[in-house]
Amino acid sequence: MDEVSGFCIKQRSGYGGGNNGGSLGTGTKCGRWNPTTEQVKVLTDLFRSGLRTPSTDQIQRISSQLSFYGKIESKNVFYWFQNHKARERQKRRRFLVDEPNEFHHQDKLPSTKYLAELNQVSEPEIVLETLQLFPLNSFTEPMESEKRRLFSNDYCRENSYNIGTQMHHPTLDLRLSFL
Amino acid sequence: MDEVSGFCIKQRSGYGGGNNGGSLGTGTKCGRWNPTTEQVKVLTDLFRSGLRTPSTDQIQRISSQLSFYGKIESKNVFYWFQNHKARERQKRRRFLVDEPNEFHHQDKLPSTKYLAELNQVSEPEIVLETLQLFPLNSFTEPMESEKRRLFSNDYCRENSYNIGTQMHHPTLDLRLSFL
């Protein structure tokens, strides 16, 4: 891939450089941004205060403020929030591993129409035999017209989509083929 | 109160008649539906494939399929789509509504464009005058005492965003004040 980005691609200069260390000012080397502890502190505090996706304007102001502590650009602030947000989330998710509630199921009242219908059909027998044996290849009838809108699109975006897992369930291939 | 809408808390006997989850059962605890990982994956895939509001018929089929992975009822599928759709949208709105705090004229420098623009914008190393006025530097200037938390921790997520506004709480604004 082209390493072009408009920056100075800095190939690793051996090692002993140690150019930065807090004052990286005097931008002679164009490596990646190396935030000072003060800058990190402020950014972290902003994040803790609730800021997660600063607007362009905010970014620029933050950048301006932080430039007092050392070299910095707006994009650095932008990236910092992106990365920090993502990694905090990631960290959180690690703890909640396998927590079935990936999203919170907050029951809301359904539309009456569906509820009525569901009520009478409710949960049918389990019927897995057939289903699981041959997953979803069975072509059902063409969708009802009312749902046409949902399916008018192509569903074969990519290819198979094995949900394969430990269970030897059939290639529950995917996509609505069984709908 | 117990179940609102005849939903949970107790094993309803009148709902679905017959075999209600007995096999996959151990369902002694009749709380709310707790989807398995596989179920979530399939539902998510369906959603990503474009399905948003499945018909009753589709709901039943999905439910039947997913019952292979664990207890599930049609209404769970219905609710899942309702909630997922709503929350995705909500998540979307949140950004769009949360961000635009300034007047937006041709002032567009959002993300992807960020890179391009921010890239060349660099950071004019100026503006130091202004920041002097703000609490920022005056606080972190003596970074020795940084150990003392400057902020009162507290998570003020949803409500205290006040980034674009001047809040009057002397406690934890600080950095936000210049935003």
Place this chain on the structure above:
DNA sequence: GCAAATTAATGATTTATTCAAG
């Protein structure tokens, strides 16, 4: 003590989604 070698963090890019205008 010191650097080369290795590993852990994290800055910067790329890719894949989502919703919604047109």
Place this chain on the structure above:
DNA sequence: CTTGAATAAATCATTAATTTGC
């Protein structure tokens, strides 16, 4: 149905920590 806007997830790449042999 197509495309624009705007991420967030996944990934790449470089820097800082640290480990290790001398």
